[in-house]
Amino acid sequence: GENVEQHPSTLSVQEGDSAVIKCTYSDSASNYFPWYKQELGKRPQLIIDIRSNVGEKKDQRIAVTLNKTAKHFSLHITETQPEDSAVYFCAALYSSASKIIFGSGTRLSIRP
């Protein structure tokens, strides 16, 4: 079925350390994997995405890796800052159904 598992549900890291959030998906035909950040009381906003023809993508302190064989992808945030505190959602496009399925979210807290 259409499913995206996301772990951990909560994550607390010291400012300056790295944070990693992991997701798995079930449809081997999925080819688009966006990551969204949702600050408290705000809308989800795209921070980075990756398509299945690449294994890694980086944008400043944020990187995403994709392992199509294992059907999992991860978000890496380096040198975390207080403004990184938010809920992060992974997602996968299920092409057959033309819809994006979201993971359950990870609440990231950055400790000063």
Add this chain to the structure above:
Amino acid sequence: DTAVSQTPKYLVTQMGNDKSIKCEQNLGHDTMYWYKQDSKKFLKIMFSYNNKELIINETVPNRFSPKSPDKAHLNLHINSLELGDSAVYFCASSQDAGATQYFGPGTRLLVL
């Protein structure tokens, strides 16, 4: 310049009432969506329209009826509101069904 807008931002109403939420996008996108985000922050797709045609209709009570008068607008009408309908409802749009989605600011619905 707001790309995806929703009205109202807040909606407090009594059980049994009927209410509508409106969404508009000025991005020229063909596809629009309604999501429900519950208190646990799960983002669940409800409906999707592509160029005014319904393409996704998840298992949603038929008290919820979407309507797309044109491809820039997608409204959501809810009949006979129940306590469990309390949530944040997000509208989103994308160029097509497999593209990046841009979310509206959300409508916080509280049913008393």
